[in-house]
Amino acid sequence: MSGRVLVVDDEQVLRLTFEALLGDAGHAVQTAADFDQAVAALEADAFDAVFVDIILGGRSGLELLERAKGLQPTTPVVMITGQPTVEAASRALRLGAFDFMVKPVTKDALLRAARAALAHKRLIDERDHEAAQRRRYQALLTAIVEGVGDGVISVGVDGRLSQINRAAQELLGLTSQAALGSSLEEPMWAPLGQGRQMLLATARGGSAPAEARQQIVPAGAGPRLVELSCRPLRDGQGRAMGAVLVLRDRTRLSLLEDSLRSRRGLHGLVGQSPAMQEVYRLLETLAETDTTVLIGGPSGSGKELAAEALHYLGPRANGPLIKVNCAALAENLLESELFGHARGAFTGAVADKAGRFLLADGGTIMLDEIGDISPAVQLKLLRVLEDKIVERVGEAKPRRVDARVVAATNQDLATLSAQGRFRQDLYYRLNVVRLNMPSLAQRREDIPLLAEHFLAQFARRMPRPVEGLSPTALEALMRQPWPGNVRQLRHVLEHAYIFCPGGLIGPEHLPPELSAPPISPAADGPTSEAQRILAALRRAGGNKAKAARLLGLSRNTLYRKLNELGLSELGDGSE
């Protein structure tokens, strides 16, 4: 081990001898003959060891020792004396001398002392180097920790705060600087919520989740959605030193996600429009409850699908879902269909019949086209809704039934009840919660998504190489008034799918009715409605099923309307 050595002695012989011996041993030696020369050398250069004679002409070597320690504190200074005294030795050591040698100094003793001094210096240098490195590392870490936007909190194994950055303070709403060394058990850390347990448990080597997501409500501010990530801190030997928690504020992201996560559909219903988002939100809320829901909306707008969603998204999903189309059955048939009958209750009642309400026990009953039920059935229905009791036709025995009622109509029940055609009390009872399905014209932006959905459905049923809609066909679809709403769109696309030989569906594959000026939706009064129906029947060559499709009405609704308008004799009666 070689080093830079300064030899300070006023005796030239000694200086030269030391210089030669140390030089031969590989050290770079510099000499100084007196105090001032020595100080100049120490000021000019850094030395790894200094040999100083205690007698330096007029000055004391001890004085130089003191000066050397001031200038180069970590450099070992070896004192040399011709007349050792206890006082001088102890003073030298007190002043920080590394060693004390008595003349005559042998070569071996000199080299040994030099070796020891240099080894000592290296040790100190290394320790200093490590400490400096630790300080640099710490400064860097602090800069990083302060610089990142995420909150950082660390604790020692004792659960006491060892570091917290500004972001964490702000996130937690801590107004004053959190005191390092304070325990995380203190109440001021309560807003940290689960993060507190994660930190404490991890720091103590216990088990805790490494990741979590939670809401933090900082004092005097709104709630923040925060992602937590906790890791243990270990030293080089793997010993636990504490834990660090990173808090990432996801509030903005989650708001953004929420606004972007406009859903493309819900349980069979397709559509990404704001109107449908509202429907989905309402359906999810209502699915959880047992309230009677009245679903309104024009024909073909998805009322039946909405009723299904209400059933299948709620706690009754495992129970039965019974659907009854109230317009499809004659009055007396509907009554026994709904409430059941006893054997012999009327001609043809050859056996007991449970009725749809009892079949729906524990589940949901969907009463479609509820506007079409007779006054007698209305009264019976009111009884079920109010008392949850059914009585079968021809039997006076009340039976308890637990069925959720979802009613649907495309008629204006408020007007019907104002006209005395629908019981007002039943209307109020049904109308407790109202869900209105938007018409397709109110959500045209959903047409491309719906088209994609239906084409994929057809492709499963009738494999043929239809790739999708051409832009012009889509444009034509976007322009339609869609009085028949989604049902009509579905029919139109089915037609196009069948007529398209492959590739893209073009406008030429769409049903001819679509290329003709669209039949305008009923905007006003019965006259224009009659005209619309007549126009549709004409265009459909008298075929009522086809006319219903053109109008976007279900067949039942068209029959009802024809009856109401006194037009039931029109058309060829074909389905």
Ligand SMILES: Nc1ncnc2c1ncn2[C@@H]1O[C@H](COP(=O)(O)OP(=O)(O)OP(=O)(O)O)[C@@H](O)[C@H]1O
């Ligand atoms: N949002 C939608 N997403 C996907 N398909 C839909 C949607 N709305 C309606 N449909 C489809 O349109 C057709 C008619 O829907 P549905 O029977 O639910 O309508 P409705 O309002 O009950 O009609 P009506 O009043 O004539 O009984 C069905 O084939 C249904 O699958």
